[in-house]
Amino acid sequence: MTDRYDVILVGAGHNGLVCAAYLAKAGRKVLVLDASDSPGGAAATREFAPGYSVSSCAQWLHQLHPRVCRDLELERHGLAWAARDIASISLDAGGQHLELLGASVEGPGVSAEDQQAYRTFHGRTARYVKLLARVFESRPPRLVESNLADRITLLKLGLGLKLLGRDDMSDLMRIVLTNMYDLMEEHFDSPQLKALLSFNSVLGSSMGPRTPNTVFGYLYQRLGEAFGHTGVSQVKGGMGALGEALAASARARGVTLRLGSRVASIDMFNGRAGGVTLASGEQLGAAVVVSNADPVTTFEQLVGYRNMETGMARRVSHVRCSGAAAKLHLALDGLPGFTGLDKAQLGQRLVIAPDMNYIERAFNAVKYGEYSASPAMDISIPTLHDPTGAPAGGHVLSAIVQFAPAEPAGGWEAASAPGGETHRQHFTRLVLDQLERYAPGIREQVVASQLLTPSDLEREYGMKGGHWHHGELALDQVLMMRPFPGASQYASGLDGLYLCGAGAHPGGGVMGLAGSNAAREIIRRGAAA
Amino acid sequence: MKANSDETMMLRTPFHSRVAAACELNDWGTWKGYTTPRSYTDVELEYFAIRSTTGVFDLSPMNKYRITGPDAEAYLNRMVTRDVSKIRVGRVGYTVWCNDAGQVMDDGTIFHLGENDYRLCAFARAVDWMHWSALGFDVQIVDESDEVAALAVQGPTSCATLLAMGLTGLEELKPFGLASFPFEGETLTVSRTGFTGDLGYELWIVPDKAELLWDRLFAAGKPHIIKPFGSDALDLARIEAGFLQAGVDFVPAESAVRNGRSRSPYELGLEWLVDMDKPVFNGRKALQRERAEGSRYRFAMLDVDGNKPAQHSFILKDGKKVGTVTSAAWCPTAKSNVAFAQLEMPHGAVGEKLVAEIYYQRELQWTRVLAPCTVIAAPVFNPPRRRAVPPGQF
Numbered sequence A: 001m002t003d004r005y006d007v008i009l010v011g012a013g014h015n016g017l018v019c020a021a022y023l024a025k026a027g028r029k030v031l032v033l034d035a036s037d038s039p040g041g042a043a044a045t046r047e048f049a050p051g052y053s054v055s056s057c058a059q060w061l062h063q064l065h066p067r068v069c070r071d072l073e074l075e076r077h078g079l080a081w082a083a084r085d086i087a088s089i090s091l092d093a094g095g096q097h098l099e100l101l102g103a104s105v106e107g108p109g110v111s112a113e114d115q116q117a118y119r120t121f122h123g124r125t126a127r128y129v130k131l132l133a134r135v136f137e138s139r140p141p142r143l144v145e146s147n148l149a150d151r152i153t154l155l156k157l158g159l160g161l162k163l164l165g166r167d168d169m170s171d172l173m174r175i176v177l178t179n180m181y182d183l184m185e186e187h188f189d190s191p192q193l194k195a196l197l198s199f200n201s202v203l204g205s206s207m208g209p210r211t212p213n214t215v216f217g218y219l220y221q222r223l224g225e226a227f228g229h230t231g232v233s234q235v236k237g238g239m240g241a242l243g244e245a246l247a248a249s250a251r252a253r254g255v256t257l258r259l260g261s262r263v264a265s266i267d268m269f270n271g272r273a274g275g276v277t278l279a280s281g282e283q284l285g286a287a288v289v290v291s292n293a294d295p296v297t298t299f300e301q302l303v304g305y306r307n308m309e310t311g312m313a314r315r316v317s318h319v320r321c322s323g324a325a326a327k328l329h330l331a332l333d334g335l336p337g338f339t340g341l342d343k344a345q346l347g348q349r350l351v352i353a354p355d356m357n358y359i360e361r362a363f364n365a366v367k368y369g370e371y372s373a374s375p376a377m378d379i380s381i382p383t384l385h386d387p388t389g390a391p392a393g394g395h396v397l398s399a400i401v402q403f404a405p406a407e408p409a410g411g412w413e414a415a416s417a418p419g420g421e422t423h424r425q426h427f428t429r430l431v432l433d434q435l436e437r438y439a440p441g442i443r444e445q446v447v448a449s450q451l452l453t454p455s456d457l458e459r460e461y462g463m464k465g466g467h468w469h470h471g472e473l474a475l476d477q478v479l480m481m482r483p484f485p486g487a488s489q490y491a492s493g494l495d496g497l498y499l500c501g502a503g504a505h506p507g508g509g510v511m512g513l514a515g516s517n518a519a520r521e522i523i524r525r526g527a528a529a
Numbered sequence B: 001m002k003a004n005s006d007e008t009m010m011l012r013t014p015f016h017s018r019v020a021a022a023c024e025l026n027d028w029g030t031w032k033g034y035t036t037p038r039s040y041t042d043v044e045l046e047y048f049a050i051r052s053t054t055g056v057f058d059l060s061p062m063n064k065y066r067i068t069g070p071d072a073e074a075y076l077n078r079m080v081t082r083d084v085s086k087i088r089v090g091r092v093g094y095t096v097w098c099n100d101a102g103q104v105m106d107d108g109t110i111f112h113l114g115e116n117d118y119r120l121c122a123f124a125r126a127v128d129w130m131h132w133s134a135l136g137f138d139v140q141i142v143d144e145s146d147e148v149a150a151l152a153v154q155g156p157t158s159c160a161t162l163l164a165m166g167l168t169g170l171e172e173l174k175p176f177g178l179a180s181f182p183f184e185g186e187t188l189t190v191s192r193t194g195f196t197g198d199l200g201y202e203l204w205i206v207p208d209k210a211e212l213l214w215d216r217l218f219a220a221g222k223p224h225i226i227k228p229f230g231s232d233a234l235d236l237a238r239i240e241a242g243f244l245q246a247g248v249d250f251v252p253a254e255s256a257v258r259n260g261r262s263r264s265p266y267e268l269g270l271e272w273l274v275d276m277d278k279p280v281f282n283g284r285k286a287l288q289r290e291r292a293e294g295s296r297y298r299f300a301m302l303d304v305d306g307n308k309p310a311q312h313s314f315i316l317k318d319g320k321k322v323g324t325v326t327s328a329a330w331c332p333t334a335k336s337n338v339a340f341a342q343l344e345m346p347h348g349a350v351g352e353k354l355v356a357e358i359y360y361q362r363e364l365q366w367t368r369v370l371a372p373c374t375v376i377a378a379p380v381f382n383p384p385r386r387r388a389v390p391p392g393q394f
Helices: A014-025 A066-071 A112-136 A148-163 A166-175 A180-187 A191-202 A214-221 A239-252 A295-307 A310-317 A356-367 A423-438 A454-461 A513-528 B016-022 B043-052 B072-079 B127-133 B158-164 B207-224 B231-241 B284-293
Strands: A004-010 A030-033 A045-049 A052-055 A081-086 A088-090 A098-101 A104-106 A232-235 A256-258 A263-269 A272-278 A283-291 A325-332 A349-352 A376-380 A395-402 A446-452 A497-499 B027-031 B034-039 B054-058 B063-068 B092-098 B104-114 B117-122 B140-143 B149-154 B178-183 B186-191 B200-205 B226-228 B297-304 B314-317 B320-331 B336-344 B353-362 B365-376
Touching: A004 A014, A004 A272, A014 A030, A014 A066, A014 A239, A014 A283, A014 A513, A030 A283, A045 A239, A045 A325, A045 A446, A052 A325, A052 A395, A066 A513, A088 A191, A098 A191, A104 A112, A112 A148, A112 A166, A112 A180, A112 A214, A148 A166, A180 A191, A180 A214, A180 A356, A191 A214, A191 A356, A232 A239, A239 A256, A263 A283, A263 A295, A283 A513, A295 A310, A295 A497, A295 B072, A310 B127, A325 A423, A325 A454, A349 A423, A356 A376, A356 A395, A376 A423, A395 A423, A423 A446, A446 A454, A497 A513, B016 B034, B016 B207, B034 B231, B043 B054, B043 B226, B043 B231, B054 B207, B063 B072, B063 B127, B072 B117, B072 B127, B104 B178, B127 B140, B149 B158, B149 B207, B158 B200, B158 B207, B186 B207, B200 B207, B207 B226, B231 B320, B231 B336, B297 B320, B297 B353, B320 B353
Parallel strands: A004 A030, A004 A283, A030 A256, A088 A349, A283 A497, B054 B226
Antiparallel strands: A045 A052, A081 A232, A088 A098, A098 A104, A263 A272, A272 A283, A325 A395, A325 A446, A349 A376, A376 A395, B027 B034, B054 B149, B063 B117, B063 B140, B092 B104, B104 B117, B149 B200, B178 B186, B186 B200, B297 B336, B297 B365, B314 B320, B314 B353, B320 B336, B353 B365
C-alpha cells in the first residue's frame, strides 16, 4: 500500500464520477477505479462497426440534474448538446404518427378531447413529479431512529402531499400503486397515446403496462421535467462525451482516475471496508470505500456474502434486478426512410409501441425467459444531429428493444431458434422485421449490426442482470428500501462502505443524484464515515 | 379419525414403544410435534434417578442438522457467536446464535464429527435460517432430525451402566468429548454431554436400532438403578445446574412477535459465548453497539429465601418492579430455592438483595409472600463428578 486514499471509489460510472468530484471538492483524496478503458460507465460511446459509433448503453440524456451540471461545470469540461427538446413520436405503419412533447400531443389519430385530457393529465402529474423530485434531491429518510434531517425530509414529503391539495393528494394516493394500463384507459381514447405513455413507464424495467408500480415508473421517467428538461436530449459525441466531461471535471478537482483497473474485491478488515484488491493482485487502502457498482455485484461479488451477516446477505439475494431491455445498433449506408416522417421528424425519438396490448404481449415473453416476437422499441438516429458517429453519408440507428431475457433457453448463441439460427440472429431478425414495417427497405441499408442483450450489457457495463437501474424501480425498492432495508442513506450496512450508484436512492437514469447525495452524506458524516 | 382410536396426529419417537410401556402416568406432553412424557411415574423419583443413579431421557425430537463441505467451519463461524475453529474434531461445543439484530435465536450444541463434518443440535427449527446463512458458502445442510434417535443417560452411575453395556473405554471420555462404538452393525455415537449438570452421556443411533439400544441399556443399567425420566424432572435438574431453556428463559428471536421481547447473549449472561475477535458473525454489529451503549436487561440467578418456588414472580427493589422470573424451582440436591430472573439494568449485580413477590396456593387458598432473595454468582449444583476423568465408581 503505497498511496493511502481517503476514499476509493469502485466504478467510474456517471454517479461514481459525480460522487468523486464532490468528495474531492470537499478536500478528500479520492481514487476512482474502473475496469473499462473509458469513463462514464453506461454513459458510453463505442465503435460497433468500422467508422460507426453509438451511445452504446444509455441513449438519451433527459434527467441530468442542473445542480450537478452547474457544480461540476460540465459544459466547461466539454459537455455539449447535439440536440435538445427532442419530441417523442409514436410510429404508425400507415404513417398516422403521434407526436408528443411536454404537455402537447399532436397527430391525426388524436381527438381534441384527448389533447385536452392530456394537457390536464400532464399538468396534474407534473405536480406529483415535482414532489418526487424534491424527495429525490436529498438522502432518503429513515422511518425508525430518524434524526432531525430525516424528520424534515419526511415532513417535506408529508407537507408536499398536503400542499398538493385534497383532490391531487387523494388522486396520487389512488394511482401510485396502480398500473398504467388502467390509468390510461381511464383518461384517453387514442391507443397510440396510451401505448406511448405506457411504454415510457416500463423503459428499462421488467414490467408490462398492467404491472403494478408502472405509474410510479411513469412519474420517475418524467423526473427530468422537474429538473428543467423538455423531452429528451442528445449529447454531442454520444453519451461517452458526458463520461469524459465528468472525468475531466473530477480530475480538475483532484480526483485520481485509474481506468483499465478491474476491482476484484472490496476488502474488509475486522468488519470494516478498508480497501480493494485489483484483478492484478494490487491492493489499495482507503478510509472509506464507495461502490458505484450495483448492490448485488457490490455485496455478492466484491464483498462476498460470507463477509456480511445472514439477514443482509439474504436481502441482497432478494434484490430484483433482472434487466429485460436490449440494445440494437445498426450501421446504415444511408438515411432510412420511415413512412410518413420528414427529416426533422426522423431526428426525434421514435417509438414502436402501437397499442398497450402490443407492449403487454411483448412483455409476456420475458416472463417465461423468452424474447418478444414483436418487440417494442425506442429509436434514435443520432447521426442526424451529430454526423461524427458514421462515415460520410452513413447513419446509425440505435434502438432500445424490449423485451429480452438475460439468457433464453440454451443461451443467446444456441442455434435452437427456427431455421437453425442462433437466438441472437433470430431476435435481431425479429427486430428488423418490425423496423421494416415502419421503414421499408431499411434491411438493405444495414452494413453492420450489433445486438446487446441484457447479458451483454451485464458483461460490458458490470450491471447485474443488465438492469439499467441496478435493481427494479418498484415501490418495495425505493426510498428507504433502496437497495434493501438496512442499507439506506448510502451507507451499505457495512462500516466504511457506501453506495453511490443507481442501486441507491433515488435510482437509475443519468441524473447524478445518487452520486451527489452519496457524496453529501459521506461529507456530512465526516470522520465517522 | 375415529373417536377412541389409537391413531394420533402426534409423531412418535423411535423409542416410543419402550417409552409408552414405561410411562405409567400417561402424562404426555408435546415437543416439536412428538408425543413425549412429562413424567413416567413420579417426578421426584425420576429426578433422584438423575442425581443418585441413572436417568434416561428420550431426546430424539431435538432438531439435528448436519453441515458438511469445505466451508463448514467458516459457515458455522459466521452463524454462531463463538469461535468454532476452537472446537476440535471429536469435541462438542455449546453455543448460541443470533439474528442481525444481535438477538438470540437459539442455543444448542455443535458436534465436530470429522473433518468438514458437523452436527448442530438446536431447540428451534432452523432449516430456513441455516439455508439463508449458506449463501456464499460451499456447504451442504441436511436436516437429520428424524434420522438420528437419541437418549440422554445421566447420573452418577451412567458411566458404569454404559461400561456394563460394553462401551469399553468410555471412562476415558472427557466432558464434551465424542466417541463411537460398533452397535449391531451400526455406529453408536456417544457424547459426554447433557442438560442435567451431572455426569452423563448422550447416545446417538439410527432409528432402526433405537429399541434394541433401549433394551440393552436398561438391561445393563438394572444393577445401577436405571430409570427413564420425563421433561418435568429434566426441568428441575437443569434449573439446579443453571441451564437456560430456549422458549422458557428467552424467546427465540425469530419467533418473538412483539418488539423488544427477544434478548441478546449479554442479556442472558452468555457473554462468554461471544467472540468479538471474529471479524464477522451474525449479530456482531448490533452486539458491538450494545457493548458500547449498554444492555437493557441482565440475567440473574437468585437464591430465594424459603421453600416456595418463585415461579412467575415479579422481582422487586424497594417495592418497585425491576424484573420477572422465567424459571424457578426448589432444588432438592442443592437444597436451595433457585430462580432465574430477567432484571432491568442496572440491577442484577452479584450480591444484590431483591425481593421476589411469590404467589402460591394451598387447598384453594392463595397466599402472597415477599421473599428476600440474593443474586448469586454460580449455579447451586456443580459436582466434581461432572468433570472427573475417569468418573468415579458410584
